[in-house]
Amino acid sequence: MRSPEDELAELEAASLRRHLRAVDSPQLAHTQVAGQSLSNFASNDYLGLANHPHIKQAFIEATELWGTGSGASRLICGSLPPHRKLELYIATSKGTEAALVFANGYATSLGALSALLRKGDTVILDKLSHASLIDGARLSGATLRVFPHNDLNKLSKILEQTFSKKSTDARVLIVTESIFSMDGDHAPLADIIALKQKFGALLLVDEAHGLGILGPTGMGLAEQLDCAKGIDLQMGTLGKAAGVAGGYIAATKPLIDLLTNKARSFIYSTAPPPSQSHAALVALQLIRSPEGSKLRQKLWNNLQTFADATQTPLPASAIIPWHVGPSAQALELSQTLQNTSALLVPAVRYPTVPRNTARLRITLTAAHSTQDIQTLAAALLHHTA
Known part of the structure; x- marks a missing residue:
């Protein structure tokens, strides 16, 4: 029987062993790690909302009003007003009939895909889709097909093959991210929607890294491209640009009712703390406000500063x-x-990215100063020349 030590040694030899990084400060543009003050280019807190005073105050006030925990799953007695208000606001913001909130993004992926799909169905994923989407697809028991990243020709061929032999009631679901988590590029959503409509498939789009930074009110790439109505399931997380925690699906009422009845990660989990849901609601309201618009502009100004300093295209x-x-x-x-x-600029390695494609995953936020970014750019150019 193999020992844990042997497996860890193999990971170490391949430069793939990971360790928890002990961060000793709040989620800020400048952070403390093992006693060292570092400029933080690792966080997904894209708008700097994790320490926004209004959101922190909302968290505190909701704790005073509703307590620290929900006490039960949503289907027992844990469906409290903060959860319901957050879902209503997400549905309104996304232009859908309903929405459902999960504890986090991973639980959203696993619950949604395993509830929607079963043996005999087909799920078609972009090759660079997040691990949680892949795991949810595998857990569902559906036939799993993968198309090369953003390859519309291959996606079309897979759809043609799938629909030529599928049974009458079988579901076919296309899954993609809007902004890919390790490459930062966009999915060709309008073209994918055209293909899904041509063949009659369903489409799930994960806006985890698009929410907050794209679109007139920060609702993501689908809003920016004005194509949200062509997406059957709009998924996202509240733990990145929104600065809180939780995941969600926005869709038609029948689809949300189906998830409520079949998504195991929803049914068999204690509901998120009510204060978390209330703080997430305040965060979304802020994202859609004039202040949110200013923060988005600051972020894009920072991205332009990085591009100019490194003489690279605008991210x-x-x-x-x-x-x-x-x-x-x-x-x-x-x-x-x-x-x-x-x-603080983390290295991302296999299996998060394909073998021999390790990279630094740099994330800029609205909280970074121009000097922060210029320092980063100068160091990158100096050490990679």
């Missing part, structure tokens, strides 16, 4: 992959930036 999102290749070299560069320039 498509707040996520910037700085490609290295071998895992060991990516780890070395990350550590060098920390040691020499006090920069």
